[in-house]
Amino acid sequence: MNHEWKDPLNLIITGVGGQGNILISKLIGEAMLEEGYWVTIGETYGATQRGGSVASHVRISKSIQPGPIIPEAKADIILGLEPVESLRMLCLYGNPKTSVITNIRPIHPMAVATGEAEYPPLDTIKQGIRGLSHEAWYLDASKIAIELGAPLLANMVMAGALIGSGRIPLKEENFQHQLKMAFREEKLSLNLRAFAFGVSAIKKQVTH
Amino acid sequence: MPNIAVHAPKISQLLMGNEAIARGALEAGVGVATAYPGNPSSEIIETLANVAKERNLYVEWSINEKVALEVAAGAALANVRALCAMKQNGLNVALDFLANLNLTGVPSGLVLVICDDPSGISSTNEQDSRHVAKALNLPLLEPATSQEAKDMTRWAFELSEEIANVCILRSVTRISHARGKVVLGELPNVERNVHFDISRKPYASIGGKAPELHQTLHQNLTRIMEIYESSPFNGYTGPEDPELLIITCGSGWLYSLEAVRILSAESSVGILKLGTTWPLPRKLIEKYMLQTGKILVVEEVDAFLEGNLKELTADMKQGRTWTFYGKASGHIPSFGEMNPDIVINAVAQVLDLKYASRKPEYHQKSQEMAQNYVPPRGSQFCAGCPHRTTFWAIKNALIMDGRECVLTGDIGCYAMATGSTGFFQIRTVHAMGSGAGIASGLGKLHPFGFKQPVLTVCGDSTFFHAAIPALINGVHSQSQFILILLDNGGTAMTGFQPHPGNNMNAMGEPAPILDVESLCHGLGVKVIVTDPHDINGTTEKVLELLNNDGNPSVLISRRECALISAKREKPLYKVLVNPDRCIGESCGCDRFCTRVFRCPGLIWDREARKASIDEAVCSGCGVCAEICPHHAIFRESNG
Numbered sequence: 001m002n003h004e005w006k007d008p009l010n011l012i013i014t015g016v017g018g019q020g021n022i023l024i025s026k027l028i029g030e031a032m033l034e035e036g037y038w039v040t041i042g043e044t045y046g047a048t049q050r051g052g053s054v055a056s057h058v059r060i061s062k063s064i065q066p067g068p069i070i071p072e073a074k075a076d077i078i079l080g081l082e083p084v085e086s087l088r089m090l091c092l093y094g095n096p097k098t099s100v101i102t103n104i105r106p107i108h109p110m111a112v113a114t115g116e117a118e119y120p121p122l123d124t125i126k127q128g129i130r131g132l133s134h135e136a137w138y139l140d141a142s143k144i145a146i147e148l149g150a151p152l153l154a155n156m157v158m159a160g161a162l163i164g165s166g167r168i169p170l171k172e173e174n175f176q177h178q179l180k181m182a183f184r185e186e187k188l189s190l191n192l193r194a195f196a197f198g199v200s201a202i203k204k205q206v207t208h
Numbered sequence: 209m210p211n212i213a214v215h216a217p218k219i220s221q222l223l224m225g226n227e228a229i230a231r232g233a234l235e236a237g238v239g240v241a242t243a244y245p246g247n248p249s250s251e252i253i254e255t256l257a258n259v260a261k262e263r264n265l266y267v268e269w270s271i272n273e274k275v276a277l278e279v280a281a282g283a284a285l286a287n288v289r290a291l292c293a294m295k296q297n298g299l300n301v302a303l304d305f306l307a308n309l310n311l312t313g314v315p316s317g318l319v320l321v322i323c324d325d326p327s328g329i330s331s332t333n334e335q336d337s338r339h340v341a342k343a344l345n346l347p348l349l350e351p352a353t354s355q356e357a358k359d360m361t362r363w364a365f366e367l368s369e370e371i372a373n374v375c376i377l378r379s380v381t382r383i384s385h386a387r388g389k390v391v392l393g394e395l396p397n398v399e400r401n402v403h404f405d406i407s408r409k410p411y412a413s414i415g416g417k418a419p420e421l422h423q424t425l426h427q428n429l430t431r432i433m434e435i436y437e438s439s440p441f442n443g444y445t446g447p448e449d450p451e452l453l454i455i456t457c458g459s460g461w462l463y464s465l466e467a468v469r470i471l472s473a474e475s476s477v478g479i480l481k482l483g484t485t486w487p488l489p490r491k492l493i494e495k496y497m498l499q500t501g502k503i504l505v506v507e508e509v510d511a512f513l514e515g516n517l518k519e520l521t522a523d524m525k526q527g528r529t530w531t532f533y534g535k536a537s538g539h540i541p542s543f544g545e546m547n548p549d550i551v552i553n554a555v556a557q558v559l560d561l562k563y564a565s566r567k568p569e570y571h572q573k574s575q576e577m578a579q580n581y582v583p584p585r586g587s588q589f590c591a592g593c594p595h596r597t598t599f600w601a602i603k604n605a606l607i608m609d610g611r612e613c614v615l616t617g618d619i620g621c622y623a624m625a626t627g628s629t630g631f632f633q634i635r636t637v638h639a640m641g642s643g644a645g646i647a648s649g650l651g652k653l654h655p656f657g658f659k660q661p662v663l664t665v666c667g668d669s670t671f672f673h674a675a676i677p678a679l680i681n682g683v684h685s686q687s688q689f690i691l692i693l694l695d696n697g698g699t700a701m702t703g704f705q706p707h708p709g710n711n712m713n714a715m716g717e718p719a720p721i722l723d724v725e726s727l728c729h730g731l732g733v734k735v736i737v738t739d740p741h742d743i744n745g746t747t748e749k750v751l752e753l754l755n756n757d758g759n760p761s762v763l764i765s766r767r768e769c770a771l772i773s774a775k776r777e778k779p780l781y782k783v784l785v786n787p788d789r790c791i792g793e794s795c796g797c798d799r800f801c802t803r804v805f806r807c808p809g810l811i812w813d814r815e816a817r818k819a820s821i822d823e824a825v826c827s828g829c830g831v832c833a834e835i836c837p838h839h840a841i842f843r844e845s846n847g
Contacts, residue, residue, distance in 0.1 A: 016585065026222070026387065030210075033222045033389055040462075041222070041387040044329070051808055053585045065353060067462030068386035071470065071548040073565035084582055091578035095566055108811060108822070109585040110629075114802045115812040120581040128577040132570070151824060 005169050008038075008061035010070045011162075014089045015081030016107045017054050020155035025056035027178040028159065031170055032060045034177075042068030051110065053085055060168075078133075079162050081141070081155060082107050083125045090132050099167050100133045101202065103158055105142035135207035137165065144197050153194035160198020172199060213259040215395055223390040225383040226251035228354040229321055231390065232361025233291045234263055236317065237398040240283035242268045242276040244673060245702035246295035247330035248384040249323035253293055254703070257714040263395075269705050269714040272640070272673040273298035274305050277320065281305075284314035285411065286404045289365050293321040296335045297619075297639065301674070303340065306374065310344045311421040312411035313373040317365035323379045326508045327545035330381075330701075332619060332637060334543070336510035341376045341486045345425035347432045348486035349377045349441070352461040354388035356483060360441060362393065370435070371428040378485075380508050381545070382459045429487045436484035437491050444496055446478025452558055453500040455493070457482045457513055460506035460546055467551035471561055488516055494524060504558055505534035508546040533558050588629040591809035592770035592827025594696055595622045598740040599630040600805065600835075601765075602663070602692070605750035606633070613661045613754070614650060616643035618675075620667035621701045622694050629806060634665065641666065641674025644691055648678050651687030651760070661754050662689040669699040669707040671724065682760040683731050690753045691762045693724065696769040704772060724764060734761040741767055741831050770827045779828020781843035783809070783821050790840035792817040797837045805835055 011028075015021040022043055029039045042057040059066035075093035080086025080102035090100060104122055111117035120128075129136045141157035156179075162168060163175055172195075179191050210221040212231050223231065229252050233241060243253040257267040266283075270276035273294045280292035294302060299322050306320070322340075325331040341348035347367055351357040361377060368375040413421050436442070445465070446453075454477060456464045461481045468477045480496045482488070497503065505514040514534045521530060535542035539554040549565065556563040565571075589596045599622075606613045617623055617634035618641055625634040636646055647664035666675045671693055679691055698704040706712050708722040728735045736753065738746045746765060753761045793799065801819050802812040809826030810819055819840070830843040 029387060030222050033220060038389055039222055039387070040389075042382060043385050043387075051585065051590070052587050064465070065388065065462065067466050067548055068382045068388075068459070069463070069547050071466065071552065071565065085585075087577060088582045091574040091582065094574060096570060107824075109583050110588050110806065110808060111586070112583055113808060113811045113822070114806055115799060115814070116803075117583040118814075119583060124581055128581055132574055132577065 006076055007063065008059045008066040009168065010075050011058040011060075011077045011079065011168060012055055012070065012075050012089050012093055013058060013079045014053070014055040014085045016085060017052050019054070019081045020152055021054055021056055021081050024155045024159040025058050027175065027182060028162075028168070028170065029058055031174045031178045035170070035174065037062060038065045040066045040068055053088065055085070055089055077101070077162070077167050079158055081158055083122065084119065087125055087128050090129060094132045097134045098132070099165070100129050100136040101158065101161050101165055102129070102136070102138055103141040103154055104138050105140060105154070137161065137202055137205050137207055139198070139201050139205070141198065144201065145194060148190060148194055148197070150190065153190065156191050156194035157198035157201070160195040161202040164199035164202040212255050213262050213395070214392070217392055217394045220389050220391050222387050223354050223358070224251060224385060224387050225351070225354050225357045225379055226323070226385070227255050228357035228390050229293075229361045229377070229379070230255035231392065232358040233319070234259070234395055235358070235393045236362045236365040237289055237396045238265065238291050238365070239288035239398070239400065240266045240280055240290040241293070242270045242279045242290070243293040244270055244273045244276050244298055245699050245705040246298050247702055248325055248381040249293045249295045249321065250702045250705065251384070252321060253714065254705070257716075260715040267714050269707065271708060273301040277302040277305055277309070280318060281309055281314055284316045284318035286402050287316045288400060288402055289317040291319045291321060293323070295331065296322060296324045296337045297331060297333065299337050299340060301640070306340070307344055308413060310346055310373060310425060311413040311418060313371070315372055315405070317368040318374050319361060319364040319368060319377060320374050321361070321377045321379065323381070323384045324509065325381050329545075334509050336512055338378055338485065338512045339510070341378070342516070345429055346373065347371070347375050347429070348484070349375070350458040350483060350485050351377065351379060351383055352458055352481060352483065353383075354386065354390045356441060357383060358390050358393075360483060367432065367435070371431060373425075373428060378458070380459050433487045433489060436487065436489040439484050439489070441483025442481065442489060442492055444478060444480045447475055448499065450478030450500050451476040452478070452502045452504055452555065453496060454479045454504045454506055454555070455482065455513065455517060456480070456506040457485050459508055460551070463546060463548040463551045464506050466548045467555050470552055471555055471563060473555060473559060473561065476559065477555060482513070485513055486516070488520060490520060493517065493520060494526075497521070497530065498526060498528060501529070502531050502533065502558060504539065504554060505532065506540065506546065506551055506554075509543070511535040511542060587624060588806065588808060589621065589624060590770055590827070591807055591825050592829035594740045594765065594767035594770070595625065595630065595694060596805070596807060597743055597831055598692070598694055598746065598765045599625045599633050601740060601743050601746035602633055602750055603631045604743070604747045605754065608747070608751060609661065609754050611659060611661055613663060616646045616650070616662070616664040618643040618666055618670055620670055620694070622665055622667060625665070639674070640670050641678055644675040644678035645681070647689040647691070648682040648685065648687045648760075651682060651689040652685060654688065663692060664689060665692045665694055667700070668693060668695040668697065668709050668724070672708050672722070679733070679760060679762075680731060683733060686759055688758065689760050690750070691760060692750070693762060693764045695724065695764050695766040697772060698769060700769040700771070704769070728762045733759065735764065736762070737764045737766055739767055740765045741829060743831070743834065770829065774827060779826070779846055781828045781830035782846055783826050783828060783830055783833060783841065783843045785819050785821055786840050786842060787816065787818055789838055790818040791838065795838050801832055801836055801841065805832065807832060
């Protein structure tokens with residue numbers, strides 16, 4: 001990781017309320033702060049417990065304090081815990097150089113569950129992401145998490161994928177260190193395993 | 209996760225603005241902190257409550273914002289530094305007290321933190337609280353970063369003591385809820401001399417003293433202005449003679465810096481950032497204004513700074529004129545939340561620069577994708593939410609009653625019942641407790657020929673906050689309405705903070721429960737309790753009260769918030785759909801469970817053309833098994 005990093009580096013971590021994206025944005029932010037970066041995280045709050053879209057803007061810089069909102073089209077990386085949410089953020093904040101890493105497990109919005117709106121087929125989402133990004137990875141993080149015994153661990157799998165992708169200047173051990181500070185023993189090992197699965201899952205993939 | 213009470217000066221932590229405000233209060237030696245919960249302010253008191261024992265604080269979730277400020281003022285009157293936090297709506301509740309407290313002042317530091325919610329992300333309005341500082345002649349500070357949120361809070365206590373009066377710190381959602389680097393300061397060892405001085409003149413403005421005390425307020429402001437002139441929270445970056453001077457405050461500062469960087473306009477645009485926005489530091493502002501002829505004002509929400517700057521220029525005798533750009537000129541919208549793109553576009557427009565965030569083809573493609581393949585994800589009641597069943601029962605009862613009943617409401621998760629998730633039942637939403645007050649008014653219109661029965665809903669926390677006076681009013685005025693108390697066991701919308709109906713206080717200590725039934729009995733009101741998940745029983749109880757003429761009556765619809773229950777116990781039932789019994793669209797129910805009842809645990813399976821259960825979302829309450837007309841949904845006890 002010796003190349004020059006874009007500065008500020010703009011990361012969006014997105015998902016649906018309750019998926020735990022705010023937790024991983026905090027852990028990544030704290031790890032970057034320890035590495036000596038300026039970090040600003042803007043979070044959309046409000047109806048987050050009621051199934052709404054939740055996005056964290058995580059911005060890191062060596063020299064300046066970034067603002068809490070990424071300007072339009074200025075996202076460098078979009079980490080999505082839900083595929084339509086990844087596309088939603090890409091449409092707003094993406095540019096031809098944006099990298100996308102997304103979980104492929106859908107969570108249907110109410111309008112889809114009621115039959116009033118359609119959830120796009122995964123291939124359509126992938127096609128859309130491909131057309132609007134520089135590179136993209138697709139992971140079934142929820143499947144990995146369910147196999148580990150807890151669907152909520154999908155966020156840690158995705159954090160592993162992000163760091164494994166090499167697209168942010170953060171080493172695995174630095175994130176693991178944050179996990180060790182955040183979790184007690186009984187939950188720590190499971191979170192570390194989910195994280196490790198994410199790292200290896202993305203390393204096995206080529207981008208699309 | 210950061211420990212907010214750590215004794216480690218100079219170390220950096222990644223703190224949310226609200227956590228930084230809490231830390232600033234600790235560094236100032238705060239003793240008492242109070243609030244009524246309300247986003248985006250709630251985390252300040254939550255953070256302080258978590259360290260109350262460790263730092264020897266008294267932290268309280270008060271019954272409403274007025275009482276919260278009174279409790280904090282009580283501490284400050286007895287020489288204990290105190291902080292009171294609220295959202296912009298809460299300020300209105302506290303305003304009557306604040307508009308008198310400013311006249312008498314307080315001997316010890318009292319900081320009022322107001323967190324505004326531009327765009328009303330979690331509010332009913334986007335009111336700009338700063339006008340109150342000007343109206344009441346109180347000093348105002350606006351942090352621009354988490355670091356400033358901490359440092360300004362600490363300083364606000366000193367300013368407060370400098371003039372023996374309240375100091376206001378105004379935050380906004382993007383300051384309160386953003387996380388940024390904060391370098392910690394020292395935590396003091398506080399030695400308190402807690403004493404109310406009864407030898408001095410009373411803290412009171414009666415007896416014709418108001419004008420004299422009002423004059424003192426103006427003298428205080430002159431002193432504050434002098435202090436503000438050299439405040440490190442104000443500063444300029446840019447060339448000596450900028451073509452355009454941005455004057456900004458709060459969240460606008462980082463957006464402005466970014467806009468200038470993105471437009472590479474550093475050589476022609478200067479930024480004067482103000483942290484002290486009332487009273488304005490006149491000399492400092494004049495110095496930078498004299499270096500330019502064009503001024504762009506960047507602030508959230510109203511043109512508060514913009515108007516005050518224009519007021520200042522009217523008094524400047526330099527013979528120079530300026531062109532102001534901002535909300536009045538239309539370069540910045542005069543409503544809604546600020547963001548960096550608004551500033552980029554305003555600067556580009558003023559300086560005639562070309563800017564497009566991306567190429568037109570890309571932009572068009574992204575718009576098409578967003579329109580065609582990104583379904584909206586709106587807010588709704590959660591799976592198993594007792595509000596859904598209460599409103600379903602209300603809907604049924606009101607249809608059966610058939611007299612075009614009017615249901616008023618107020619603020620809480622249940623306000624979503626103006627929409628499809630609550631079957632469009634609520635007709636009015638304004639302030640806390642206002643549904644009950646409006647009902648008390650509607651309930652007196654029968655002599656004018658008004659024939660519609662009146663009902664109102666309010667939550668348990670809202671009942672204590674502001675609905676009780678309206679209910680008392682209704683009792684005494686013999687108004688005819690039904691108050692349906694949606695008792696879900698906590699202040700759910702803002703994160704389950706305890707209220708007087710709970711057995712615990714903010715600091716986690718045991719607290720006596722105020723029994724709502726006894727309270728209503730004491731008012732002489734007929735009270736019935738129902739479990740909303742018993743839909744038929746609840747419907748019948750609403751009908752029973754609708755047939756009752758006379759005074760107000762109360763129906764307590766009691767069931768714990770499904771999010772709280774889920775944290776404690778496993779689901780009651782495993783809920784399943786029998787695919788042989790669910791005959792989908794040929795049933796005649798018109799997809800009742802998913803299209804009408806709309807619990808997010810229920811899914812319409814497009815391919816099978818049948819209902820199904822989303823196991824990851826279903827809370828296992830089992831209610832849908834009772835509402836399915838074809839008995840296709842069934843439940844198995846989880847033991």
